[in-house]
Amino acid sequence: xxLEARLDDIRRFAEENNVDVSAQLAEIEARAAELRRxxxxxxxxxxxxxxxxxxxxxxxxxxIQLLCEEWVELHGDRLFGDDLxxxxxxxRLGDHPVVIMGHQKGRDTKDNIQRNFGMPQPEGYRKALRLxxxxxxxxxxxxxxxxxxxxxxxxxxxxxxxxxxIARNLQHMFSYEVPILCAVIGEGGSGGALAIGVGNRMLxxxxxxxxxxxxDSCSVIxxxxxxxxxxAANALKxxxxxxxxxxxxxxxxxxxxxxxxxxxxRAAANLKEAxxxxxxxxxTLDGPTRRTQxxxxxxxxxxxxEI
Amino acid sequence: MDLxxxxxxxxxxxxxxxxxxxxxxxxxxxTKCVSCAALHYTKDFQLNWCVCPACxxxxxxxxxxxxPQLVDPDSWVSTDDHLLANDPLGFNDIKSYPERLAQARExxxxxxxxxxxxxxxxxxxxxxxVMDFRFMGGSMGSVVGERITRLVERATAERRAAILxxxxxxxRMQEGVLSLVQMAxxxxxxxxxxxxxxxxxxxxxxxxTGGVTASFAMLGDIxxxxxxxxxxxxxxxxxxxxxxxxxxxxxxxxxxLLKHGFVDRIVERAQLRPTLARxxxxxxxxxxxxxxxxxxxxxxxxxx
Ligand SMILES: [Zn+2]
Numbered sequence: 300x301x302l303e304a305r306l307d308d309i310r311r312f313a314e315e316n317n318v319d320v321s322a323q324l325a326e327i328e329a330r331a332a333e334l335r336r337x338x339x340x341x342x343x344x345x346x347x348x349x350x351x352x353x354x355x356x357x358x359x360x361x362x363i364q365l366l367c368e369e370w371v372e373l374h375g376d377r378l379f380g381d382d383l384x385x386x387x388x389x390x391r392l393g394d395h396p397v398v399i400m401g402h403q404k405g406r407d408t409k410d411n412i413q414r415n416f417g418m419p420q421p422e423g424y425r426k427a428l429r430l431x432x433x434x435x436x437x438x439x440x441x442x443x444x445x446x447x448x449x450x451x452x453x454x455x456x457x458x459x460x461x462x463x464x465i466a467r468n469l470q471h472m473f474s475y476e477v478p479i480l481c482a483v484i485g486e487g488g489s490g491g492a493l494a495i496g497v498g499n500r501m502l503x504x505x506x507x508x509x510x511x512x513x514x515d516s517c518s519v520i521x522x523x524x525x526x527x528x529x530x531a532a533n534a535l536k537x538x539x540x541x542x543x544x545x546x547x548x549x550x551x552x553x554x555x556x557x558x559x560x561x562x563x564x565r566a567a568a569n570l571k572e573a574x575x576x577x578x579x580x581x582x583t584l585d586g587p588t589r590r591t592q593x594x595x596x597x598x599x600x601x602x603x604x605e606i
Numbered sequence: 607m608d609l610x611x612x613x614x615x616x617x618x619x620x621x622x623x624x625x626x627x628x629x630x631x632x633x634x635x636x637t638k639c640v641s642c643a644a645l646h647y648t649k650d651f652q653l654n655w656c657v658c659p660a661c662x663x664x665x666x667x668x669x670x671x672x673x674p675q676l677v678d679p680d681s682w683v684s685t686d687d688h689l690l691a692n693d694p695l696g697f698n699d700i701k702s703y704p705e706r707l708a709q710a711r712e713x714x715x716x717x718x719x720x721x722x723x724x725x726x727x728x729x730x731x732x733x734x735x736v737m738d739f740r741f742m743g744g745s746m747g748s749v750v751g752e753r754i755t756r757l758v759e760r761a762t763a764e765r766r767a768a769i770l771x772x773x774x775x776x777x778r779m780q781e782g783v784l785s786l787v788q789m790a791x792x793x794x795x796x797x798x799x800x801x802x803x804x805x806x807x808x809x810x811x812x813x814x815t816g817g818v819t820a821s822f823a824m825l826g827d828i829x830x831x832x833x834x835x836x837x838x839x840x841x842x843x844x845x846x847x848x849x850x851x852x853x854x855x856x857x858x859x860x861x862x863l864l865k866h867g868f869v870d871r872i873v874e875r876a877q878l879r880p881t882l883a884r885x886x887x888x889x890x891x892x893x894x895x896x897x898x899x900x901x902x903x904x905x906x907x908x909x910x
Contacts, residue, residue, distance in 0.1 A: 450820075450840075452840030452841075452844045452845050452848055453840070453848060453849065454854065456839070456840065457838050457845070457857070457858055458862075459866070460824070461840065462820040462824050462839035462868075463824040463868055465789075465820035465821075466789075466819075466822070466824040466825050467824070469789060469790050469821060470793045470800075470825055473790075473794040473797040473798075489777075489786060490817055490839075493786055493789060496790075509783055510783065511777050511779050511781075511782055511783055511786040511817075512777070520779070521699035521700065522699055530699070534695065534698060536695045536782045542783060545694065545783065545784060547784070594798070597790050597791050597794055598794070600791060601748035601784065601791065602692045602694035602781070602784055603690060603691060603692055603748045603749050603752055604690050604692055605690075606688050606690055
């Protein structure tokens with residue numbers, strides 16, 4: 300980052316004094332890019348957590364704009380309301396009409412209040428369920444983009460059955476015959492993420508996180524203070540690399556150096572390539588095979604010993 | 607001195623001093639109700655299903671006490687007790703995960719937070735899982751998830767009703783996302799069970815929260831709850847912090863869920879077995895014929 304400031308200084312200096320420094324500049328720029336690559340290739344979990352939570356990081360609607368040729372947003376759960384923290388609708392991805400949905404964080408303070416910082420109420424999950432039922436009914440593949448600190452915690456959410464809403468989605472996602480592709484694009488916060496995270500494939504951006512509990516809460520519960528977030532982030536194994544090793548994540552989607560927000564087009568292009576590749580594979584299978592494959596995939600996700 | 611003699615003896619000697627009583631509570635001879643502070647002779651308290659005869663408070667019961675309350679005598683065969691937790695993340699906080707597991711095993715005599723098995727209930731075939739809150743807060747990791755998945759798969763194959771008695775603080779964070787996905791795995795098995803028109807009843811006891819609420823607890827075809835159990839998704843403290851205000855009285859209780867339409871019935875512990883029996887009976891569990899519609903051809907033949 301310091302290097303970049305220096306680069307700007309040199310550029311300005313060169314312009315003001317009409318000197319040609321392009322050769323030196325190119326060299327420094329190449330060096331900076333290399334440093335950045337090294338730095339970001341070995342980021343510790345706490346820094347990845349910061350990147351995943353970066354307010355400038357693209358969220359679901361940004362990706363839908365960059366990924367899809369056509370897009371018709373659909374609203375409401377047909378029961379209670381429309382939750383802006385979880386968006387979805389019809390779109391065209393490459394040649395394929397799909398139902399695409401995901402958690403939506405706000406782009407600024409006002410937007411974040413409307414979208415509850417990407418934390419859905421039960422009606423958000425019921426909207427997702429309704430859209431997935433629609434997709435399965437009309438044989439449209441489902442694409443779910445995950446980016447939430449977690450499901451909303453509140454009196455209203457409990458009254459309307461947050462637990463039931465999440466549970467129902469988990470159950471129904473195992474019944475669908477259409478392909479389901481999930482991708483963690485930012486924060487994968489616990490049950491609120493899993494509620495749209497039951498797929499035939501699980502993709503994850505290089506600097507996204509996926510965790511059973513936020514490292515912040517984990518620190519408070521296990522260490523009884525807020526000073527151990529870094530240890531908790533390490534212990535919980537929340538990075539794409541760790542989760543690929545544990546068999547939770549199928550493929551890591553590379554991000555531009557510095558994170559997806561530095562070059563959203565490139566991040567989206569990487570995601571699109573992977574989505575289309577997996578979708579093509581899944582479309583060669585018949586519906587019952589896809590359903591069974593999803594079951595078997597999750598059936599294998601446990602670590603224990605038999606004595 | 608046998609118990610009856612001892613009991614007579616202490617009656618003769620009149621009331622106990624406070625110190626004597628404290629000691630006898632500590633020895634486990636007497637049980638003090640945590641709700642109304644009434645003292646009950648432990649044997650009587652246990653015969654009353656661990657429910658306070660004075661105020662009706664339902665004390666937590668472990669899996670070993672719960673199972674005989676529900677199944678037919680001598681019908682219980684436990685399953686998958688040979689599955690033991692690993693430490694897939696090498697998790698360490700103040701204590702290591704293996705240390706916590708060893709302590710929980712020592713304390714409870716159980717191998718993990720759920721006991722599963724096959725049994726009959728008033729002669730009807732069931733697959734029963736009972737969670738035990740004493741084992742690391744009834745948290746769900748790979749072993750709990752695997753035991754439930756295998757139990758439900760077996761129930762589906764053998765046409766047994768599945769019954770899960772829930773008591774859990776949620777996911778076992780020491781297993782990271784591996785614990786989170788147990789919510790999905792158990793739901794998957796229940797989806798298959800359901801698609802075969804097999805019955806699943808969930809019984810919510812104190813407390814049922816977090817990842818268990820957001821998976822199998824809420825997926826019962828029929829959901830029963832014990833009185834005044836804490837049931838919810840988010841923890842009270844988390845909600846209080848978000849709202850910065852005190853929560854309404856009775857929030858996240860069985861009664862609250864009944865009012866909002868998320869449980870079918872609140873059932874006192876003494877009525878749990880007869881209620882389950884009635885539900886199994888009305889679904890024809892164990893009676894294959896009950897579901898078969900009369901073939902049209904044979905009706906026509908009868909009429910000829
Ligand atoms: Zn009492």
